[in-house]
Amino acid sequence: MTSKPIRATIVGGTGYTGAELVRLVLGHPSLELASIVGNASAGKPVAEVLPSLRGVVHGQVQPFDPAAIAEQADVAFCALPHAASAKAVSALRQRGQKVFDLSADFRFEDLAVYEAWYGEHPVPERLSEAVYGLVELHREELRDADLVAVPGCYPTASTLALAPLVNNGLIQLDGIAVDAKSGVSGAGRGVSGATHFPESAEGVRAYKAGSHRHGPEIEQELSRLAGAPVRIAFVPHLVPMTRGILATCYVQPANPNLTAARCIDVARELYQGSPSVLVLEEGLHPDTLWVRGSNRVHIGYAQARPGGTIIAMSAIDNLVKGASGQAIQCLNVRFGLDEGAGLQATALWP
The missing domain is CATH 3.40.50.720 (NAD(P)-binding Rossmann-like Domain)
Structure with a gap:
């Protein structure tokens, strides 16, 4: 301390x-x-x-x-x-x-x-x-790290949703698809046509489908958890809001008996004690408005039909848990502070 x-x-x-x-x-x-x-x-x-x-x-x-x-x-x-x-x-x-x-x-x-x-x-x-600064998965390594690589926003949302499933061998490693939607602040403060208000306020667009730089970062973390190479199809989208990311991930169960309830249980076990991650009850879906301005992560799981596709969802604020808040969280761990120190503010709702 x-x-x-x-x-x-x-x-x-x-x-x-x-x-x-x-x-x-x-x-x-x-x-x-x-x-x-x-x-x-x-x-x-x-x-x-x-x-x-x-x-x-x-x-x-x-x-x-x-x-x-x-x-x-x-x-x-x-x-x-x-x-x-x-x-x-x-x-x-x-x-x-x-x-x-x-x-x-x-x-x-x-x-x-x-x-x-x-x-x-x-x-x-x-x-x-460097130590990769996704605190929920690298907490012990961060305790004596002097150079911390704070994860990207899309990798944070996507990895946290998928990590419990990969870590427990519950899903097939082939055919993982990540559909993620971000507010325009993720593009930074510079001016561009894509983020100019008249061109971003009334539409939703995919960009860099299959070629976004955050794809290999997600793959690195999932491969580490799986102990084998993992490749994903990653498609980010720009949506007309300032803050927030909603990642919706589609995966196939390794066993036809896998249920959304089981996914919730293993996620709660992995993130037990985290001041940032909340795994929602079955039937609830994450909403970026529920985490806006906070370091919170809301994770949810659903299933298309019994034995069918598992849908893993995650909502974060891209500027807080997806960037600056996560950096503070890393600092808290590194200096022996309470992990949630300075990050207890609730979401800006509505």
Whole structure:
């Protein structure tokens, strides 16, 4: 346990996940905000870049200076794009800084898989340092991790729904299909036609079907649980809301006697004691509105017919449990704090 505040710097603190980190750090009983670091926004008042912090956080956005960060902070959260994050993380680790990285740069165990989807890795020698930060499945490894790779939003929702079934050998490993729908904040703060209000507010569209970078991340975790290679069909969709992910996964039972009730039982056993995961009663289906703004995960199971397809569902807030809240949860475990510290807020409902 720690008695004095843990000083946290947020690198890339002016995007959506960075701003969410600021909000969560400010509300955490054991954390103190040391600084917000930006690139193009360096030198500008925080209130100008992040209007929601007007009157709350004073001062300016700081430039990236790893020596200064190491001096003024105990931990750093990195919310930068891939490749750029790897270089920043490496510079911070060289100075002994504990880092929670929200990019994809340290999520993959296999360098070849990373480079097939993201290109050349700037610091491949650091991959072995990282622990994958899906707390519910890597809690013990996180207790002494100094570099944490915070999972992606889609992998968090999808993996948590499927993990109990794979872990207990209840489903066939072939033919797993994941249909996931996300709000537009998942695309980041940058402006694009796809997320422009007139083009996103009245329609639902699939994108990068079968070729989204989060697919191999889901496969990595499921393969680890199965002890054998797992391949999935992953189709993400953009829906006209700001926050939230609903993942609906279709799998075939390994035994025709498998029921939704059995799936619920094994999921509750796996996630027993988790401050974040709630496995719903049979007949209830997860809703993104029930978790919006919170670090909660709602998981549900259904079955098409006796002996038929199992439907595993999960709802999260993509900016909280799918990113910043999960990073805080990892920090709590790493520093011996209550795992749910600073993450007890209920959903913003309605």
